[in-house]
Amino acid sequence: MDTLEAATASGDAINGLGTHFMLDMATYVYGETLGFQGMDFYVGGRGGPLGDVPSGVVAAAFVFFEPTFIDAAWARTASVKPRLEAATEFAGVAHRWAEAKVPDEFPAARLAELAKAVSDAASPATAPLFAAWRSLEEPGADRPKALAIHRINGLRELRGALHGDAIIAQGITPHEAVARRTPYMLGAFGWTEPHPDREQVKPKWAEAQAATERAVSPAFEPLSDADRAEFVSLVNQLQTAVTTIAP
Numbered sequence: 001m002d003t004l005e006a007a008t009a010s011g012d013a014i015n016g017l018g019t020h021f022m023l024d025m026a027t028y029v030y031g032e033t034l035g036f037q038g039m040d041f042y043v044g045g046r047g048g049p050l051g052d053v054p055s056g057v058v059a060a061a062f063v064f065f066e067p068t069f070i071d072a073a074w075a076r077t078a079s080v081k082p083r084l085e086a087a088t089e090f091a092g093v094a095h096r097w098a099e100a101k102v103p104d105e106f107p108a109a110r111l112a113e114l115a116k117a118v119s120d121a122a123s124p125a126t127a128p129l130f131a132a133w134r135s136l137e138e139p140g141a142d143r144p145k146a147l148a149i150h151r152i153n154g155l156r157e158l159r160g161a162l163h164g165d166a167i168i169a170q171g172i173t174p175h176e177a178v179a180r181r182t183p184y185m186l187g188a189f190g191w192t193e194p195h196p197d198r199e200q201v202k203p204k205w206a207e208a209q210a211a212t213e214r215a216v217s218p219a220f221e222p223l224s225d226a227d228r229a230e231f232v233s234l235v236n237q238l239q240t241a242v243t244t245i246a247p
Contacts, residue, residue: 003217006228011159011213013232013239017149018156020242021097022046030093035080039188043070044077045090049132052083061128063164064174069190087136094153095139095146101242102145109144111238114223114231115151119158122219127161130154152235159216166211170204180205 001009021027022042031041047058047070055074059067077086102108124131133154139146167177176196178189186195220228 001225001229001232003220003228004213006220006223006232007216008213009232010235011216013235014152014155014159016239016243017235018153020101021094021149024097027093027097034089036077040073040077040080041086041090043073044080044083044086045093046129047074048083048085048087048090049136050083050128051132061161063160063167064178064189066175066190066192087132091136091150094149095143098145098149099143102149102238103241106145106238106241107234108148109141111231111234112144112148112151114227114234115148115155117222117227118219118231119151119154121222122155122158126165127158130157130161133157148238158219159212162215163208163212166208166215169211170208172201172204172208176201
């Protein structure tokens with residue numbers, strides 16, 4: 001399996017595995033115990049690895065969110081917890097989610113090992129959230145499930161940033177991108193009506209997706225063909241496992 005094939009075949013699973021804990025209502029219930037309200041834990045926790053930066057930097061890194069929505073949420077989170085503490089709490093939720101959801105028989109340590117090779121080889125250029133997440137303290141090797149999801153979430157941030165680059169390069173606005181890909185999330189991302197016609201971006205979308213895979217593929221260079229195939233198999237197996245288990 002070559003690098004482009006590996007990037008393409010693993011993309012959906014990486015996105016899914018890095019997103020599950022963010023969509024879990026338990027995440028926001030826990031956030032409320034820390035003093036965050038609603039989506040503010042997501043904004044403060046995901047953006048927290050960037051440090052105490054202006055809200056415009058966070059909005060730029062998030063790409064697909066309406067900027068004034070991020071501005072207001074970032075301002076509200078400032079007094080709840082220091083930025084890096086919020087990030088650590090957010091990462092901790094991901095780790096606990098992994099330990100609760102990843103099956104015991106799954107070879108999490110091997111996935112963590114392969115994910116590290118990909119992450120270490122990836123350029124952080126235009127991917128500030130990936131770079132910032134990669135700088136956080138990782139779970140220990142004695143917590144392989146948490147370690148695997150931690151590293152996979154970093155790769156999700158990498159893909160998200162490079163996808164954002166590709167979308168913008170095609171002349172698709174962030175509002176149009178959300179309307180096209182996840183219209184049910186428009187409100188959660190802070191976008192208000194009128195929403196763009198999702199059909200108008202279809203001709204450009206395929207090239208943006210292809211450009212994303214091309215941009216991600218160099219990170220797979222250090223892996224052998226067999227290791228790339230194994231990585232793809234493992235992330236897809238795990239994505240299937242955690243989406244089919246009972247809640």
